[in-house]
Amino acid sequence: MWHDSGMPLTDQERTVFRTCPLCEATCGLEITVKGEKVLQIRGDRDDVFSKGFICPKGVMLKNLHEDPDRLRRPMILRNGEHIEVSWQEAWIEVERGLMGVINTHGRGSIGTYVGNPNAHNLAPLLYNRAWMQAIGSNQRFSASSVDQLPKQISSGYIFGTPTTIAIPDLDRTDYVLMLGANPYESNGSLCTAPDFPGRLQALRARGGKLVVVDPRRSRTAENADEWLAIRPSGDALFLAAIVHTIFESGRADVGDHVRSYIAGIELLPAAFQPFTPEGVAQATGIDALTIRRIARELCDAPTALVYGRIGTTTVSFGTTTSWLVDVVNTITGNLDKAGGVMFPLPATGGQNTRGEPGRGSGFRIGHSYSRVSNFPEAIGEFPAALMVQEIMVEGQGQIKAMITLAGNPVLSTPNGEAIDKAFESLEFMVSVDIYLNETTRHANVILPAPTHLERSHYDLIFSNFSVRNTANYSQAVFALGADQLDEWEILAKIAGIAQGAGADVDPTKVDEQIYESLLRKIIQDPTSTIYGRDLNQIQLQITETGNLGPERILDILVQTGPYGSAFGANENGITLQTLRNQPHGVDFGALQPRIPEVLRTPSGKVELAPKALIADLLRLEQVMHSFDVDELLLVGRRHLRSNNSWMHNIDALMKGKARCTLQMHPEDAARAGIVDNELARIVSRVGSVDAVVEVTQDIRPRVVSLPHGWGHGIAGTKMRIALKNAGVNSNILTDHDQMDPLSGNSVLNGIPVKIFALPQT
Ligand SMILES: Nc1nc2c(c(=O)[nH]1)N[C@H]1C(S)=C(S)[C@@H](COP(=O)(O)OP(=O)(O)OC[C@H]3O[C@@H](n4cnc5c(=O)[nH]c(N)nc54)[C@H](O)[C@@H]3O)O[C@H]1N2
Ligand SMILES: Nc1nc2c(c(=O)[nH]1)N[C@H]1C(S)=C(S)[C@@H](COP(=O)(O)OP(=O)(O)OC[C@H]3O[C@@H](n4cnc5c(=O)[nH]c(N)nc54)[C@H](O)[C@@H]3O)O[C@H]1N2
Ligand code: SF4
Ligand SMILES: [Mo]
Secondary structure (H helix, E strand, C coil), X not given: CCCCCCCCCCCCEEEEXXXXXXXXXXXXXXXXXXXXXXXXXXXXXXXXXXXXXCCCCHHHHHHHHHCCCCCXXXXXXXXXXXXXXXXXXXXXXXXXXXXXXXXXXXXXXXXXXXXXXXXXXXXHHHHHHHHHHHHCCCCEEEHHHHCCHHHHHHHHHHHCCCCCCCEECCCCCCEEEEECCCHHHHCCCCCECCCHHHHHHHHHHCCXXXXXXXCECCHHHHCCCXXXXXXXXXXXXXXXXXXXXXXXXXXXXXXXXXXXXXXXXXXXXXXXXXXXXXXXXXXXXXXXXXXXXXXXXXXXXXXXXXXXXXXXXXXXXXXXHHHHHHHHHHHCCCECCCCCEECCCCCCCCCCCCCCCCCCCCCCCCXXXXXXXXXXXXXXXXXXXXXXXXXXXXXXXXXXXXXXXXXXXXXXXXXXXXXXXXXXXXXXXXXXXXXXXXXXXXXXXXXXXXXXXXXXXXXXXXXXXXXXXXXXXXXXXXXXXCCXXXXXXXXXXXXXXXXXXXXXXXXXXXXXXHHHHHHHHHHHCCCCCCCCCCHHHHHHHHHHHCCCHHHHHHHHHHXXXXXXXXXXXXXXXXXXXXXXXCCCCEEEEECCCCCCCCCCCCCCCEEXXXXXXXXXXXXXXXXXXXXXXXXXXXXXXXXXXXXXXXXXXXXXXXXXXXXXXXXXXXXXHHHCCCCCCCEEEEECCCCEEEEEEEXXXXXXXXXEECCCCCCCCCCCCCCHHHHHCCCCCHHHCCCCCCECCCCCCECCCCEEEEEXXXXXX
């Protein structure tokens, strides 16, 4: 077994710099270590991007590493209980289970779910394709369809690839209209900006304006110039009315810098004719005068940008809202302009740096259709909300086994009780995780991933969505123990086993295949910087670096990326070694205009009026007048000291007031006879939970809010701290039948609920 240790095994105190892998802000950390112990973690003041910023979670990498409940050895489910076993036993069980199901039911009967931490982890990002291909099933699911999928789909239609997302140029803008995002708690998403709050304060300090659209007065709203308390799910109508107003007032102007690259704009005035500010006022809860004023302010500001996140994507018009964000940015002249929204140029390249610049095959969904409800695939997967039916409905292709990787769908996907039962019914399940939690307790085998400090790090994904172009590689802080496998080794072994190579398969053999096929592909690509070069000669260079595993692949991506050395062809270019030499990161500067080169649409233009989205405006028009103003609607929220469902086992983060409360406006509480701090029952179409009510003025009447990621007290888990602060699972209330039809993304906000007072105890 090979490990990228490379660190001294002495008891000397040493300082290591590494990027925090917990959220999208990618803060640099300065970690002081003595032997096997972390002495201190603080923000790295010399980090080129985060400049010392850190949040309370970053420090907790130490506590995560030391958590006695964290899994250190593989576990097998025997007689209803998880027991620790050797790796050898675990792999034999994985082979028995997986190959058994494959031999009886076929490869298509294996489902996979990959969760959010995959996006922050080099190993899965580089090896997931390999093991999934080896499994050979199209029953693929991920956290994407309870998150950002709508933004990816709308961006795919408009710009040509689903990772070509227009990113706020936060540091240079004069005006931010923010919808359904709360970076004061979340630290930002699809907008990698360490110290997002500080950057918003800087905007206001330089005379700019921040307007926050949110049914709750979030911490971000509190720190804004203006808070617009929108009705949940009202954002598509609100933005449609802004588009209407801008065209009506004759102020739509994409700007000379992109004018010849915008297609379809002539279709928009008629398409948005029905969405008058007066017409949407009641459905959005925002009056017509305000809508007209915001439209004017967006046009008047020297530079301005609209930014939407979770509250705009996890709704039934998620794709349409995501599109409208880009439409407003474009027709106000702020697309691909400093201070507007722009396209990062990541050092490892990406979908919009490969192939012919400025043109491509475009984006479409529906390469295949789901078995039970015939729903189109998007970006290689089906909606997470369909997992239950694909497991429970009998027939050819029914899922009989699941592999989950860094995911907790029992708490994170809609109708949590149904998914819990579905997992219970499986013939076999494997989970790769660090905890025995609500999801992994169903697994026949749990394979423990090393901790965040025991692996190297590079932000392959978030450098695509970053407000500056930077690159930062971090070495592992600690070497792996003798009985530990690196996460890439675990994934490569699953690939090998699925290929039929047996439980003893050597992961480095699989790694050789992956690396060689990648290198061949790049050499054969006429648009790559190493096109036509001699394979053997490049392989020699690679061997000389000594890189193996993820580092070897990463080096190839960096060397053949936009700033890369192209294996010697570009003298001033960078290699992984350049990044190793600069532990505080490399800054390539502010974002630069990239239109038209960034585009991959068949027309070579920004497709501002994609057919599917124009068509959806009919559905949008219908909801303009058909809604019940008295209905109570449930929305979620995040807290700075939580991270989705999985950091609740850290004592230091759990201090303070109980967090899993139902926020409710005093009017609504009075109407339902509910008292602050008492339990109430929340009932939706699919489920019911009891939560303590927090009566607050900071929420729009007829809206209630419960955070997700809680509900830990389930038997068979091992998270002793989380158990003490279990909370309730808000996704017992969310409805697996409610999806954005254009993407299959779950509707997790704006859930109709009823609230009942419970007898006081
Ligand atoms: N109602 C409602 N539901 C939501 C949301 C919402 O706003 N409201 N938000 C949605 C969003 S945005 C997301 S991204 C999803 C998240 O959905 P998931 O990704 O399914 O859930 P997480 O809570 O992130 O669970 C992560 C899992 O990975 C494990 N883990 C952590 N680090 C590692 C690692 O390094 N390696 C391995 N192998 N495992 C690791 C954790 O123990 C945990 O089991 O939830 C969604 N669900
Ligand atoms: N501390 C912490 N940080 C995190 C996470 C975490 O769990 N904890 N999760 C990470 C992940 S996976 C993600 S995807 C990001 C998400 O990052 P954000 O999108 O910033 O997430 P939230 O903080 O949930 O903010 C969403 C806001 O939308 C509002 N909202 C709900 N419904 C609507 C609506 O219909 N319209 C409008 N306009 N607003 C609405 C909610 O009240 C909430 O304030 O955060 C990441 N960072
Ligand atoms: S803001 Fe995010 S990246 Fe920065 S320290 Fe906190 S969790 Fe880590
Ligand atoms: Mo997310």
